[in-house]
Amino acid sequence: MNTQKLSHLKELESESIFILREVAAQFEKPVLLFSGGKDSILVSWLARKAFWPAKIPFQLLHIDTGHNFTETIEYRDWWVKHIDAKLLVRSVQDSINKGRVAEEKGIHASRNALQTVTLVDAIEEFKFDAAIGGARRDEEKARAKERFFSHRDEFSQWDPKNQRPELWNLFNGKKHTGEHFRIFPISNWTEMDVWQYIYSENIAIPSIYFSHTRPCFERDGVTYAHSEFVQLKSSEKVVDKVVRFRTIGDMSCTGAVGSTASTLEEIIQEVASTRVTERGSRIDDRRSEAAMEERKKAGYF
């Protein structure tokens, strides 16, 4: 009788690798959605491990809002070479130019919601039948209800009340023409798990996760990076602050946290003692109680 037991991180790693291999086996044209944030970095790292020594058998797709942190884009291009993957980019600006979406107006304008159209268009353009993402169930209450294999109809819609049951290790990726799946291999990871794994595997991450000084302004109790993409109210002042980002999204909707954490160890200590969820600084989730669910139903990631 063998009494060995995997550590929980090794078990999560094993589960995610299993899912990624199922995707490669069950789908004809999967794609991995890559934002340059720690969760999609983790998924692409796990994909590299899942198929080693072969290359990742699918491409990475970045839906570019145009409102990126420069550091994220530099990192993205470096990382893709580092893991020997291929990257596709589709931009929200192109969707705007083509008249597929209209830019939001006013000081709360964000391109976050517009990404959905660009993503759905890209899925149709390339005929992807599975889009792999780094969403986790602990992030947000609608995501807590997600399956690993999440079915989308031909309009890319999610039907949360009518999801396929997922039992044991058996994943049903069957679909009709025109439908696709969203796949979430790291569903069971928590924010702390992600950081611990990045630390234990020594994975390089974008510099803005670490403490740095940058011009910021305050809005609704959240600290934002100042950039050409935001419109300031007359009462809002730009000041230099020592901050880092807990999550990386569009510059116009990702809040910073005051922090001096400059190493992974320090980030882990900070995450361990924090009393606010990482999406607490995401203005896109705050629009309404069901903001995430509504966006997901429409095809958001």
Next chain:
Amino acid sequence: MNTLNTSVPAPGTQDTAMTPFSTSAYLDMELLRFTTAGSVDDGKSTLIGRLLYDSKSIFEDQYEAIRASSEQRGEEYVNLALLTDGLKAEREQGITIDVAYRYFATPRRKFIIADTPGHIQYTRNMVTGASTANAAIILIDARKGVIEQTMRHTYIASLLRIPHVIICVNKMDLVEFKEEVFERIKNDFQTFASGLPVNDQHFIPISALKGDNVVERSEHTRWYKGPALLELLETLPVANDQNNARPRFAVQYVVRPMSNEYHDYRAYAGRVSGGPFQTGDEVRILPSGKRTRIKSMNLAETPLSIAIAPMSITMALEDEVDVSRGEMIVKASDSLEATQDLEVMICWLAETNLLLNGKYTLKHTSREVRCVVKSIQYKVNTSTLEHLTDDQNIGLNDIACIRLRLTAPVFADKYSDNRITGSLILIDEGTNVTVGAGMIV
């Protein structure tokens, strides 16, 4: 489900003294997956809320969000059920529709809770949550004792072979923490469950609302000598849940780099179940029956001399044998054989009834075949455990024993021997929906 919780302190009032977080300890922690089942209003949400809260897994902004919605809904207290009811329809109706997964960790273990709705119409969700669980918590209201729902929850935990079952007799505060009440319920439960294969049972008298025996042992139940719930969850043995003497490796994917560096490299990707395999082991491949040896095993660059369940690995073989997805690698001495006839306990998951003589797609490990339903042996009354032999009407949430004939063989174990190689799902060929969850008898 609208359990009111008055005793969970507001964030900030709990002890937030900074204890340094130990990374080395965290990297070593084990994972325990458990499911919770209970009836409406038995305090399940309160219990989960307390476990999450006391392990500091509820954050201020989450608490603030549910406090604001409770207030807006005109509820007097902060409704912790809103934490787990993530869908709009669930919040509106005050019910849990779907399995919700929650996460928390203590310094000793990390936990995944599959929180499943208790009502009979959600049996399929309970089965889903139970399929991967190491432990089940079954809640009993101390005032009501063992009721029909308790029996159904226990039957499902037993059918799904959840290794550990924890029966929490809740609301002990409402029966003055009387030992007789607890003992009577325990006896009733044991009498009822004596016919069921429940591996390991634990009974705890608790008050989820007041916190008795949830995290700390209670002063009110000095007669109870066992651990508090959290302590039990932290110490249940999980190492042997998945490991037994008969390792299986269902080939999931063939890794062929076709690069200059790895010109002739060919390895099989999959997840060990039953384990362990060791490099050099003589193995047999099903269905061909060919024998060879394990040349090497890897987790990416890292070579492994031993691979245990549930590791995802790649395996290279000594001889050039052609193996593809859906084939199974076992020890050469193992007697596992191919079969095309299966007797299965099926939980029906779809609105449309199971069709006698109906054809379905069957998924078993990485293998996919077609099958036909040859006979319906009996349906189970999940509240009395009676076998109904003349009831051929198998609809949503029903559990039945059926016989299947397969178009091609599978390499299956009994579910009681291996939960991975003993389980299957049936898929409707028209809608592609998963309609049945099967456990091989």
